[in-house]
Amino acid sequence: MPSPSASSRLSPNEVPVGEPLVWSIVGVDGALLFEAGTTVTNLAARSFLFENFEPYKFEEAGADNANDSTQTANANANAGSPGDESSGHLTLDNIGLKIGARLGLRAAPGSAMYSSRVIGFSTPGARRARAVFITQPVISGHQPLDLARGEQVELVALTTRSVFQFACTVDAVCHEPFRYLVLSEPGNIRRLRARKFVRMTTRMPAHFFNASCEERTPQLGLIRDISPFGMSLAVAEPTASLDDRLRLSFRFHTDDTDVNIDCDAIVRHVHEVDAQGINGAYGLEFEKIEPSQRIALKSLMAEQV
Known part of the structure; x- marks a missing residue:
């Protein structure tokens, strides 16, 4: 930029x-x-x-x-067979968890969510379950999370397939050559549904035009909040109607990647300019968005935990 x-x-x-x-x-x-x-x-x-x-x-x-145009997020969002998880039995082998994957970790239900990353896996054996190696969990404005062997932790993992939640036990706390944790093989892995994504407050610029009209001069809007499935877009003058289709273009940076998104969105709500002259806004639902771009939005939100 x-x-x-x-x-x-x-x-x-x-x-x-x-x-x-x-x-x-x-x-x-x-x-x-x-x-x-x-x-x-x-x-x-x-x-x-x-x-x-x-x-x-x-x-x-x-x-x-x-x-x-900048490079969009990794197209690996479509990697693997779509039927890998159809059996309902989710494991480390079929959820797509890889080295470098972002994790959210909390030590107790309802506590703050810390950020970590996968740095390795052990090789399973006849009498040895597969272990997961992760970086020490951190959160902005707080000291790194100190955990002890035997503690149980709850994790949320962002993979190229979806977002998953599971629990692990801390098997070891290591300090050399740096601080990291060894976790037990995850138990009871479950996929999180879309409703688990709350809107993230932001102030990103976006450009748009009403694809339902003949006039298609791009206009400037302000993304007030966003999720992988929609956004609230402040505009100078709301002229679109419910169910109109807007063509959107916006960009952001996540996981050391510049992501440029061009997509269609449907107007689900229209907020008119109020009596104090505060800008109007559209409540938008993404209609067509590439899987890799949706994963990038999930990654952007995971960075805020």
């Missing part, structure tokens, strides 16, 4: 309305808000821009365009 300089901060009177921009507008974090050549359609759209973002001027200087 481009990096705006402090001297390029824009004021409202520097952003023309109703004519193509000769430079791009980006946010303070470099996120593209308006590409050069696009148009800020009216005063309401310009007000929305300055009320919700910190816009900067970005002039291309031989660099790649800020709107170039």
Whole structure:
């Protein structure tokens, strides 16, 4: 993403309305808000821009365009046979848990969820169950979670297949060559359903147009919250109706990967501008989204635990 300089901060009177921009507008974090050549359609759209973002001027200087497509999440979301889990008996071998997979871990029901990663597996034997090696669980703003041998922990695992929940016992606490845990083979693995994903609050820009109308000029919106299945999108002027189809484009960064998503969403709710002039919003349900992109959204949310 481009990096705006402090001297390029824009004021409202520097952003023309109703004519193509000769430079791009980006946010303070470099996120593209308006590409050069696009148009800020009216005063309401310009007000929305300055009320919700910190816009900067970005002039291309031989660099790649800020709107170039970036690599999407790993297409391994479709890996494996779709019937691997159909028997109902879930194991380490068929849920797709791999080294590097993200884990959420809590020591007691209802306690804080810490973040960890899988770093290895033991080889099972005739009298030895398979063990899972994980990094010491951490959470932002807290000390690393100290656990003792024999404690039982609850884990949520994000894999390329789905999201799973299971329990393990701490078999060993190791300190060399770094701190890590050895967990027992998971018992009673179950798949989490979509409702387990609450909306994650965010402030990401998104571009959209109403695919149900002839006018398809891209507009700027603000993603207020998001899940792998939908979002709340604040807009300058809500003009779409229930069941209209919006074409969405937005990007984010997760697991050291830039993810660019272009998808269709159905308008399920319309919130009009209120009496204080607060922006309207759409409640959107994703209609068509690539499996790898849905996994990337789950990964984004898992980073917040």
